[in-house]
Amino acid sequence: MSARTNSLLLGLAALIIAAPLILDPKAEFGGTDDAASAVVTATNPGYEKWTGPLWQPAKEMEGLLFALQAAFGAGLLGYVIGRRHGRDGK
Amino acid sequence: MHIMEGFLPAGHALAWTCISAPFVVAGGRSLRRTRAEKPEARLPIAAAAGFTFVLSALKLPSVTGSCSHPTGTGLGAIQFGPGLMAVIGTIVLLFQALLLAHGGLSTMGANVFSMAIAGPWVAYGVWNLARKLGASAAIAVFLAAFLGDLATYCVTSLQLALAFPDAQSGFAGAYAKFAGIFAVTQLPLAAAEGLVTVVVMNALGQLQPRLKGAEA
Numbered sequence: 237m238s239a240r241t242n243s244l245l246l247g248l249a250a251l252i253i254a255a256p257l258i259l260d261p262k263a264e265f266g267g268t269d270d271a272a273s274a275v276v277t278a279t280n281p282g283y284e285k286w287t288g289p290l291w292q293p294a295k296e297m298e299g300l301l302f303a304l305q306a307a308f309g310a311g312l313l314g315y316v317i318g319r320r321h322g323r324d325g326k
Numbered sequence: 327m328h329i330m331e332g333f334l335p336a337g338h339a340l341a342w343t344c345i346s347a348p349f350v351v352a353g354g355r356s357l358r359r360t361r362a363e364k365p366e367a368r369l370p371i372a373a374a375a376g377f378t379f380v381l382s383a384l385k386l387p388s389v390t391g392s393c394s395h396p397t398g399t400g401l402g403a404i405q406f407g408p409g410l411m412a413v414i415g416t417i418v419l420l421f422q423a424l425l426l427a428h429g430g431l432s433t434m435g436a437n438v439f440s441m442a443i444a445g446p447w448v449a450y451g452v453w454n455l456a457r458k459l460g461a462s463a464a465i466a467v468f469l470a471a472f473l474g475d476l477a478t479y480c481v482t483s484l485q486l487a488l489a490f491p492d493a494q495s496g497f498a499g500a501y502a503k504f505a506g507i508f509a510v511t512q513l514p515l516a517a518a519e520g521l522v523t524v525v526v527m528n529a530l531g532q533l534q535p536r537l538k539g540a541e542a
Contacts, residue, residue, distance in 0.1 A: 265387045272482075287332040290424070
């Protein structure tokens with residue numbers, strides 16, 4: 237697959253992700269996990285949560301930890317791709 | 327696809343843990359075997375793990391006005407079979423449950439089943455089927471990653487509907503409700519994951535004709 241096809245596919249993926257922001261910039265974009273939990277709570281008033289998280293990070297810390305997770309993954313992936321291309325270039 | 331801590335009745339939580347555990351144990355064994363027999367597979371395995379770490383950390387906006395994250399499990403499942411992803415997916419889910427209060431220990435079995443078992447198995451099956459039907463590697467990778475991602479969210483909907491059937495419409499009504507939240511939001515995100523997975527497979531040199539298909 238050529239570099240051009242790659243860019244085209246990545247551009248298309250970016251467009252799919254950006255489209256909702258452009259089409260409906262006022263949407264809340266709340267998480268689906270929380271939406272599902274809210275439905276459970278609303279439709280099953282008798283259900284009692286029997287356990288909770290051991291600890292909950294503060295909002296900003298949550299952002300930090302998600303960013304760390306992504307950075308670790310991207311670093312690993314980039315290392316492997318870089319090594320491969322370095323080897324092929326020799 | 328994360329069912330939050332405490333949001334499955336204890337019986338369901340235990341049942342999903344019992345169902346998932348053997349897959350993770352078998353995946354660990356197959357990972358050890360692959361590493362011993364094919365030392366050159368270590369780097370591509372690391373890449374597959376990295377891909378899952380990145381993609382499952384990204385909460386992306388969708389046309390439904392909600393946001394959700396891709397799973398990234400298709401890439402590794404196509405190359406190494408679904409067993410490996412049971413292990414990698416569990417590591418990601420443990421990290422998120424313990425440090426991010428995202429998902430939970432009581433719901434770990436259910437979340438592992440949807441993201442680390444069902445998704446990868448669907449991706450692996452779709453990949454093999456598409457190749458047998460004569461699809462090009464790129465098309466097969468796209469379909470596998472797309473449907474694998476979507477399958478994870480359909481399974482989460484199923485797990486919640488089983489635990490919380492609707493008072494009037496029962497299981498089917500509850501499934502429609504949860505799938506309306508999860509699966510519909512996931513459609514465009516799964517398509518984006520499919521496209522990115524094709525690009526990464528290409529960058530890893532796995533789209534060349536010499537690729538004979540994944541081995542379990």
